[in-house]
Amino acid sequence: MRKSFRVKKEQDFQAVFNQHNSVANRAFVLYKLDKPGQKHFRVGISVGKKIAHTAVLRNQVKRYIRQSLLELRSDLPAEVDFLIIARQPATSLDMAETKKNLIHLLKLGKMI
Template structure:
């Protein structure tokens, strides 16, 4: 996924958090902020050290999420910023399970 599709700055993360528009499932939490006029969606990923103690595991969860989002990209709305925050069960998921859980979460958030 290209860097233009990512939320990286603290101020942008905080803007999405402050909106308090969130849904959750067992493995992930989704915060979303609608931004009319935006060319494409932007996503921020967060995997805490409390959830995965090693950088290897945190990066693996983020890789799985990025790949799942890349596969779901044509179905996602363009005028939205959203954050995906991993919970403890996300560290035990493989790629297929991660995509399934992410799809469920996006449906809960009415993004799919």
């Protein structure tokens, strides 16, 4: 996923958090912020050290999330910034289960 599709700056992360528009399932939490006039969606991904103690595992979870979103890109709305925060059960999921959980989460958030 290109860098233009990512929420990178701390102030952008905080803007989405401060909106307090969130939904969650067992493995992930989704925060979203509508941004009218934006060309495409932007996503921020966070996997904390308390969730996955090694960098290898944190990066694996982030890769699975990015790949799942890349496959779902055509279904996602363009005018939104959203954050995906991993919870503890996300570390034990494989690629197919990660995608299934993300689809469930995005349906809860009314993004698909």
